[in-house]
Amino acid sequence: xxxxxxxxxxxxxxxxxxxxxxxxxxxxxxxxxxxxxDDGPGACxxxxxxYDDFEWVHVSAQEPHYLPPEMPQGSYMIVxxxxxDPGEKARLQLPTMKENDTHCIDFSYLLYSQKGLNPGTxxxxxxxxxxxxxxxxxxxxxxxxxxxxxxxxxVSTFWPNEYxxxxxxxxxxxxxxxxxxxxxxxLSYPCDKSPHFLRLGDVEVNAxxxxxxxxxATGRDAVHNKLWLQRRNGEDIPVAQTKNINHRRFAASFRLxxxxxxxQDLYRCVTQSERGSGVSNFAQLIVREPPRPIAPPxxxxxxxxxxxxxxxxxxxxxxxxxxxxEVEYRMTSGSWTETxxxxxPTYKLWHLDPDTEYEIRVLLTRPGEGGTGLPGPxxxxxxKCAEPMxxxxxxxxxxxxxxxxAVDWESLGYNxxxxxxxxxxxxxxxxxxxxxxxxxxxxxxxxxxxxxVNHLPPYTNVSLKMILTNPEGRKxxxxxxxxxxxxxxGPVPVKSLQGTSFENKIFLNWKEPLDPNGIITQYEISYSxxxxxxxAVPVAGPPQTVSNLWNSTHHVFMHLHxxxxxQFFIRASTVKGFGPATxxxxxxxxxxxxxxxxxxxxxxxxxxxxxxxxxxxxxxxxGAPISAYQIVVExxxxxxxxxxxxxxxxxxxxxxYQNAMSGGAPYYFAAELPPGNLPEPAPFTVxxxxxxxxxxxxxxxxxxxxxxxxxxxxxxxxxxxxxxxxIATKAAATEEPEVIPDPAKQTDRVVKIAGISAGxxxxxxxxxxxxxxxxxxxxxxxxxxxxxxAKKRKDAMGNTRQxxxxxxxxxxxxxxxxxxxxAEDPLSITFMDQHNFSPRLPNDPxxxxxxxxxxxxxxxxxxxxxxxxxxxxxx
Numbered sequence: 001x002x003x004x005x006x007x008x009x010x011x012x013x014x015x016x017x018x019x020x021x022x023x024x025x026x027x028x029x030x031x032x033x034x035x036x037x038d039d040g041p042g043a044c045x046x047x048x049x050x051y052d053d054f055e056w057v058h059v060s061a062q063e064p065h066y067l068p069p070e071m072p073q074g075s076y077m078i079v080x081x082x083x084x085d086p087g088e089k090a091r092l093q094l095p096t097m098k099e100n101d102t103h104c105i106d107f108s109y110l111l112y113s114q115k116g117l118n119p120g121t122x123x124x125x126x127x128x129x130x131x132x133x134x135x136x137x138x139x140x141x142x143x144x145x146x147x148x149x150x151x152x153x154x155v156s157t158f159w160p161n162e163y164x165x166x167x168x169x170x171x172x173x174x175x176x177x178x179x180x181x182x183x184x185x186x187l188s189y190p191c192d193k194s195p196h197f198l199r200l201g202d203v204e205v206n207a208x209x210x211x212x213x214x215x216x217a218t219g220r221d222a223v224h225n226k227l228w229l230q231r232r233n234g235e236d237i238p239v240a241q242t243k244n245i246n247h248r249r250f251a252a253s254f255r256l257x258x259x260x261x262x263x264q265d266l267y268r269c270v271t272q273s274e275r276g277s278g279v280s281n282f283a284q285l286i287v288r289e290p291p292r293p294i295a296p297p298x299x300x301x302x303x304x305x306x307x308x309x310x311x312x313x314x315x316x317x318x319x320x321x322x323x324x325x326e327v328e329y330r331m332t333s334g335s336w337t338e339t340x341x342x343x344x345p346t347y348k349l350w351h352l353d354p355d356t357e358y359e360i361r362v363l364l365t366r367p368g369e370g371g372t373g374l375p376g377p378x379x380x381x382x383x384k385c386a387e388p389m390x391x392x393x394x395x396x397x398x399x400x401x402x403x404x405x406a407v408d409w410e411s412l413g414y415n416x417x418x419x420x421x422x423x424x425x426x427x428x429x430x431x432x433x434x435x436x437x438x439x440x441x442x443x444x445x446x447x448x449x450x451x452x453v454n455h456l457p458p459y460t461n462v463s464l465k466m467i468l469t470n471p472e473g474r475k476x477x478x479x480x481x482x483x484x485x486x487x488x489x490g491p492v493p494v495k496s497l498q499g500t501s502f503e504n505k506i507f508l509n510w511k512e513p514l515d516p517n518g519i520i521t522q523y524e525i526s527y528s529x530x531x532x533x534x535x536a537v538p539v540a541g542p543p544q545t546v547s548n549l550w551n552s553t554h555h556v557f558m559h560l561h562x563x564x565x566x567q568f569f570i571r572a573s574t575v576k577g578f579g580p581a582t583x584x585x586x587x588x589x590x591x592x593x594x595x596x597x598x599x600x601x602x603x604x605x606x607x608x609x610x611x612x613x614x615x616x617x618x619x620x621x622x623g624a625p626i627s628a629y630q631i632v633v634e635x636x637x638x639x640x641x642x643x644x645x646x647x648x649x650x651x652x653x654x655x656x657y658q659n660a661m662s663g664g665a666p667y668y669f670a671a672e673l674p675p676g677n678l679p680e681p682a683p684f685t686v687x688x689x690x691x692x693x694x695x696x697x698x699x700x701x702x703x704x705x706x707x708x709x710x711x712x713x714x715x716x717x718x719x720x721x722x723x724x725x726x727i728a729t730k731a732a733a734t735e736e737p738e739v740i741p742d743p744a745k746q747t748d749r750v751v752k753i754a755g756i757s758a759g760x761x762x763x764x765x766x767x768x769x770x771x772x773x774x775x776x777x778x779x780x781x782x783x784x785x786x787x788x789x790a791k792k793r794k795d796a797m798g799n800t801r802q803x804x805x806x807x808x809x810x811x812x813x814x815x816x817x818x819x820x821x822x823a824e825d826p827l828s829i830t831f832m833d834q835h836n837f838s839p840r841l842p843n844d845p846x847x848x849x850x851x852x853x854x855x856x857x858x859x860x861x862x863x864x865x866x867x868x869x870x871x872x873x874x875x
Contacts, residue, residue: 033097033105033186037075041092044184049091049166054084056092056169059180067178068114070146076108076182079169081119086173094165096130097186104191105153105165106276107184111144112177118142119177123168124153128268128282129161135234136168137270138277148182152191152276154219156199161281195219195250197269197280204286206370211256211285212240215269217278218249225271225278229254232266232282259287291318291364293376297327300346304354304384310346311362318373324365328375332357333420339363355385355419355470385419387473392424392466395480398450402458402487402517402576408450409466419470422446426453430462441467458487458517486518489572489579497570499586503562503623506586509554510570518574523548525555525570526581533563533590533624533716562623563590563716590623592723593712603710603727610699611687612708612730618678619712619723626675627715630654631697632724633686634667636705636732650711650724657696667709670697686730705732 035044040058048055056077059065067078079090113119123136138153157163169179190196195217205211213229229237241253256263266282294315301308313325327347330337333356340347352358361375392409399406407426414420424446429439444451456462462484466477496511512520528543548555560566564587571581596617606613619626632651651667660668671684671692686708687700700706711724 033095033184035184037077037182040075041077045095047093049093052091052168053088054079054090056090056167070114071112071178072110072146072148072180072182074182076180077167078178078180079120079171081113081171081177081179082175084171084175086171086175088171090169091125092167092181094167094184096162096164098159098162099155099157100159101188102190102196103155104187104189104194105155105185106150106187106191107153107167108148108150108182109140109144110146110148110178110180111140111142112146112180113143113174115176116143117174117176118172119174120172120179121170122179122181123170124277125166125168126153126155126157126279127164127166128157129163131232131266132234133166134230134232135236137230137279138272140274141172143177150275152194154191154194154196154276154278156197156278156280158199158281191219191276191278193219194273194276195225195271195278197271197278200267200269200280200283202284202286204288204368205259206288206290206366206368207260208258208290209368209370211259211263211287213254213256213267213269213283213285215252215254215280216245216249217252217269217271217280219278225273227252227269227271230268230270230279237267256285259285261287261289263287288366288368288371289318290371290373291316291320291322291366292373293317293362293364296377296379297360297362299379299381301348302381302383304386305350305352307349307352307358307360307381307383308346309349309360309379311342313345313362313364313376316364316373318364318366320366322364323367324363324372326363326365327360328363329358329360332359332380352383353420354383355421357382357420382421385421385470385472388418388422388468388470388475389416391475392468392477395426395464395466395477397480397482400482400485402485403454403456405453405456405462405464405482405484406450407453407464407466411449412446412468417446417468417470419472422468422470424451425467425469426451426464427467428453428456428462428464430457430460432457432460456484457515458484459519460484486574486576488577489513489517489520489574490515491580492523492570492572492582494582494584497568497582497584499568499584501586501589503589503591504558504560506557506560506566506588507554508557508568508570508584508586510582511553513572513579516572516574517579518576520550520572520574522550522573523552523570524573524578525568527557527566527568529561529564530567530585531565532561534561534621535625536621537561537564537623539564560588562588563714564588564623588623590714590716590719590721592721593619593621593626593714595619595710595712595723595725598710598725598727605683606685607730609702609733611685612700612706612728613683613685614708614710614728615681616673616678616684616710616727617681618675621714624714624716624719624721626712627720628693628713629673629675629678630669630711630713630722631671631673631684631686632667632709632711633670633700634707634709636707636729637666650722651709652720652722654695656694657698669695671695686728700730702733706730 033044035041035046037044037058038061040060041047041056056079059067059074059076059078061073061075077092109122111119111122118141121139121141124138125133125136127133138151140151153165155163155165167181196219198216198218200213200215203211203213215227215229227239227242229239231237237254237256239252240255242250243253244250252269254267254269264285264287266284268282269280271278293311293313294317295312297309298312299307300310309327311325311327313322316322325342326339327342327349328337328339329349331353340349349358349360358381360379360381361377363372363375365372392412396408397405398408409424412422412424424444425441426444427439427441429437431437442451442453453462453464460483461481463479463481465479468475490513492510492513498509500507508525510523524545524547526543526545528541529537529539532539546555546557557566565585566588568584568586569581570584571578573579596619603614603616604612605615616629616631619629630651651669654669654672655663655665655667657668657670659665670686671690672695673692686697686706688697689699690697706729707726708728708730709724710727711722713720713722715721
């Protein structure tokens, strides 16, 4: 046993790769189509399927084989399941046969496994007219033993049809054992153990009906066999009913429910037992589609009680022949249907209701049960109307509201309208102020007992009337005048809402709503602050509310914060309540900052010939933060009225020193300080020769008097407020102050004085030369006159030289004076630094230069307040 098992794979491989014998003699064959496999399957015209998974193997009695010793001896076809995977199939095809009489095919088979396992399944398939493979008509599976068993096939397929028997071996999951077949015979007489079916006829039914196939078979004890109806595509239909006709014949019925076109196919009867199987011929199930028209009927004529139509039944969908034509009609609003048989191409429907819509269809019928097709496309049409009987009665007002009126009317039956398709409309018109009017008509639902006229203006007289119309006439009711109710008013016009701002109050005025919708009873204004320029002002407080009478369209809101935006909501009210609010934002004006009271307090800390140091104290913001501090210097003139400090006007236009000198302004801005530079009181020196924010602070002229003003400015958006106060007055000096020279600058000062003296001397010499020339030309002047004139010039030059010397010394001294405010102000720079002046340069502006003045016979005096020298000439 072990030796045989070892050599079995080699033997199977030898069989697989060994060529089959060529077609030989048919000795030992029973008839055409049968085979004993003594000379191999090729001799019997048997073929392997080209599209299966593996092939059957031929075992020959003349050649040694290595199968287990218990396997049968002889020649046959075999499949070893152990060499293949589960589910794989091998098919052996018999030659195509055309039989013209009853015949039987029998064969031997075995399914064996040494351990009694399932080697697989042997299936018998019958292909008709080279069609698709259907399900097996017979099969056996599992272990059957090592002896040959016989089975019969009763194939009832006759000429001119052909069929082919196919043996299929399918490997099971056990993959152990053998499937073998042998001694296939085609006998010319009926099978003894399998029934033969009589010819199965075609079945024709109309779509939607049940189709029944009745299979009649002959054979002994066949009624207990397994029976089914097999479709060509492989579907199996179970038997519905079996009945014995006699001891040798029985009938089986198979029913297909409500068939459609998709069920149209070939079907055959199959019976199976352990001894074999019987299979009938294929019969066709023919499914006919009942006819229906393609087009709807055509309307030829219409009246109040009749409709004339043409059937249009020549073009159909479905199968003929047509044996009956019918007209089906009904009211589209009803549930009843009537059908009339028609034997002519046209038909007239009588006794119809006026102004009624009808649906008309055509029905066609073919032979057979269920041969009446679906109704064709409908013709929907309507009969004519008649004129209404009378006018509607007076309207009844059911409900009055501000913007709508509900109207009742009598029920309008068919006896009044004489038309099912009639229209009921309500027409209204009204007049309002400003020459406004409107007229309109609204369609109503004729079936509703009440209708609502919407979108009417409140508190307005509205005229109403009802109109009944149909295609044949029109009737109107009498007019009814109704006043609509009041409603909440519309919003106050935005364009009329205006606010006038002050520092601590706002004057608000408005106009009545464009749509008062009744009588205005009051106005309500709520307001609250939403933002402020002043961070100290709280803006999160609750809103306040003010109520005004109906005839008051303005209000003054007091005790407000400066520089604060207030949001106002104003709404009007009638007896129905308040209308929508209109909003406006108004911002109060900012107030000028509050400066500390300098009255009675000496703000002057120190004073020199060209400077004065004052104490600056920060201001208090009011409505907006401080934007800048400004120091203004006003020159005192004896003929100018003295400004009052308490009621003075501040200097709004900033003027630099240079512009003031060129334009003759009485004041100039000496400095502008950012608010961050003055968080607390600090000294400031007026005349320190520095520049602050583009404003030069030049030294003061010793012989002039000045008023010093301190200004605080707040500026937001396009509004600026300034508060100022006079903090000091510097009087003009009556005597030249003694100037103590600075030792460090003594050398430079001597050089400057020497230069000035040299210039004056040159000027005197030039004057003397001019005098001498004039003297020679004019001899009528006396010698004493020239002596007096020379002495007068000498005295004038001496005074001028002395005055310039003192001014230069005073200016040099002022350069060294620095206040505590200067050191903290990074924006301040000296006048020398600003204009790139250096005392060491030869072009020092303080060194006088000789000026030639033409002698014209009058006095010219050139003087400046910027500490330049004086040039005076006399004739």
